[in-house]
Amino acid sequence: MTSFHHAPQSAIHDQAALLDRLQTPLWVFDIEQERMHYANAAAVRLWGAETPQALYARDFSATMSEATRRRLADYLPRLARGEVIDEHWSFYPGGQAISLHCRCSRYVTEEGRTGMLVEGLESDISLDASSLRALEAVRHTPMMVSVFDGQGRLLVRNPAALAARQGLSSFAACFSDHDVAGRLLQQLEGEPRTSLEAMMRVDDSDRWHHVDLCRATDPKTGLPMIVMGEFDITPRKALETAQLVSNRQLEVVIEGLDVGLLLEDESRRVIVANQAFCDLFDIDAPPEHLVGMDCREAAESTKGYFTEPEGFVARIEELLVTRRKQARDLLAMADGRFLERTYTPLFVADQYHGHLWVYRDITRQRHQEADWARKASTDPLTGLANRRSFDDAARRVARTVKGGEIQAALLMIDIDRFKAINDTLGHAEGDKGLRLLADTLRHHLRQSDLPCRTGGEEFMVILPGMSPEEARAVAWRLLRQIAEATIEAEALPFHFTVSIGVTCFTPTDASIEAVTQRADAAMYQAKREGRNRVAVRW
Ligand SMILES: Nc1nc2c(ncn2[C@@H]2O[C@H](COP(=O)(O)OP(=O)(O)OP(=O)(O)O)[C@@H](O)[C@H]2O)c(=O)[nH]1
The missing domain is CATH 3.30.450.20 (PAS domain)
Known part of the structure; x- marks a missing residue:
């Protein structure tokens, strides 16, 4: 919706007839309202309007670029200080490019707002349309463009560079590290262009910039100048x-x-x-x-x-x-x-x-695990397999016997009157007896036989592949070897005997308890019959 706008009235309008006779465009722009406050006839033509009223009604805020708006905002305090700002502006009335040297000074409207009085002077540089557009592009690009003379003194900069570097006017002052700037000036004497990533001064802080530098010739003086283009790469550098x-x-x-x-x-x-x-x-x-x-x-x-x-x-x-x-x-x-x-x-x-x-x-x-597994299956006093290992081995043997693959025998060995040994010689001497019995079993059995300590003074031996008759012979041999062994006790050496029950695994045994019970019964029979003997059951 177009807003209704009253044509402004002020002292300057009273001089309209006189000012309209000037060939120089002259206008007052109300910066705060973003409205044209006054334009003489030459300015109305320059701005491409039919009548002054049409120009006053024009909504500049809708078409004004952010860069122009920033530029005008920058003018406000400078105008307020009484500064006269000289700038080149480009206009395209009727598609024709015109570059004007605009002299801007402060004008206070009747309402007390700050405006700028602009005198459009004939530019001393005559530029063709494409050069004007290039100038416009440089003016509007967010890339910072600055031009210095050969000594690094600022000649001109675009609004982006101006906004970032108020007050900093030398080439060296743009760089956080002045030595870098010095080296670059020297470098550009020998090379026409160079690019680098450098820490630059912006708004009193340091930012990473990509900097393109090239040497050129000043068209006005013919002396060397340096053109510097920069853009911020701080976020990329942070990444x-x-x-x-x-x-x-x-x-x-x-x-x-x-x-x-x-x-x-x-x-x-x-x-x-x-x-x-x-x-x-x-x-x-x-x-x-x-x-x-x-x-x-x-x-x-x-x-x-x-x-x-x-x-x-x-x-x-x-x-x-x-x-x-x-x-x-x-x-x-x-x-x-x-x-x-x-x-x-x-x-x-x-x-x-x-x-x-x-x-x-x-x-x-792995060694630790193996050690734990060995400890879990070994009796610590004698080093023989313990009850758990006996149960596992007996189950394995029972399965193979059941499958008809082999025969196997079982011995149950119990020390005779062991209580009396403990009671008279002491528990430690009793332990020696247990160890001697274990050593006897270890040394007089085959590699494939498994001697186990299954209880206090109760031992079992699994004899795989052995018939009951062979097992009985083995039992008698062991019994004699144990009886003949001497235990070197502290007080005096002693002997002990054992009673041995012999049985065999049978395919009809329902469980290993069945076979161990038979061995147990045979062993008790040996005890009953006077100890120090072998009894057989199957
Ligand atoms: N030194 C020692 N003695 C043990 C150990 N384990 C069990 N004993 C003892 O072995 C003895 C077994 O005694 P009993 O079951 O009464 O049988 P026994 O005296 O051998 O008599 P019989 O078996 O009838 O000939 C008990 O005195 C237990 O304390 C052990 O690890 N070390």
Whole structure:
């Protein structure tokens, strides 16, 4: 909707007839209202209006660019100080380009608002239309454009440069580091142009700018001048710095890890390796020397480190073909170490970008686990298998006997009157007896037999592949060896005897309890029959 506007009335309008006779365009622009306050006939023609009233009614605020608005806002305080501002403005009345040297001075309207009285003087530089447009473009571009003479003194700058550098008028003053400016001035004596990224002074602060500099010739004086174009790259620089920081943080993390890392790209070239990786594979070079290396060749040359070299290479190929989410493998090394290797493919926006190998030396962990497993299945006093191992082994043997594959026998051994030994010689001497019995079993049985300490002074022996008759003979032999052994006690050496129950696993046994109960019954029979003897049940 067009707003109704009254044609302004003031003293200057009283002189209209006289002012209309001037060939020089003259107008008053109300900066605060963004309205034309007065225009003589020459100015009305210049502004391309039919009548003064049409010009006064024109809504300048709708068409005014932000750059012009900023420029006018900058004029206000200067005009208020009484400054006379000389500027070149371009006009296009009837499509014809005209450049005018505009002399602007303060004019206070009857309403008390600050306006500017503009006298449009004939420009001493005659420019063609394209030069005028170039000037306009330079005026409106957000890029900061400044022109200096050969000594670095400011000749002219566009509004963007003007807005950013009030008061700073030399080439050196534009740079945060004046030495840089000095070097550039020298450089431009030998080179016609140069570009750089530099810290520049803007609005009393430092900003990163991309700066293009070129040497030119002043068309007025013929002397050398320097044209400088700048634009702000501070946000990009901040991003680059953040990127550098996060890269460094990542490097610190990678180096600090005690697991070996190897990052490969999709063509199997090393992108990143760390010191821990080099240490694991005795690589006598810093990890950065590995970058760019072909991992296919490296795998071939290091496969000898593993107990299954071909399996090592084949597994890598398999993982790289399937590119599964993540895969973990245990690698046995020829030198006895165990490595856990984790493979992680790297996908970004569904695109495969290589993969990461993480190698962890788990040798100590494996030995510890093996130690715990051994302790969990061993009797600490005698070192023989304990009840738990006996149960597992007995179940295995019972299954094979049930399947008709083998026969197997079982001995239950119990020390005779052990309570009396403990009571008279002490518990520690009793322990010696238990250990002696264990040693006797260990040394006089076959490798395939399993002697176990299943209770206080109760022992079991599983004899795989043995018939009841053979087992009875073994039992008598053991019984005699135990009876003949002497225990070196502190007070005086002593002997003890055992009672042994013999039975065999049968395919009809419902459980291992059935066979152990038979052995138990046989052993009690031996006790009842006078101890120090063997009894058989099946
Ligand atoms: N020194 C020692 N004694 C143990 C251990 N475990 C069990 N005993 C003892 O073994 C003895 C078993 O005694 P009993 O079950 O009465 O039988 P025994 O005296 O051997 O008599 P018979 O079996 O009838 O010949 C008890 O005195 C227990 O304290 C052990 O680890 N060390």
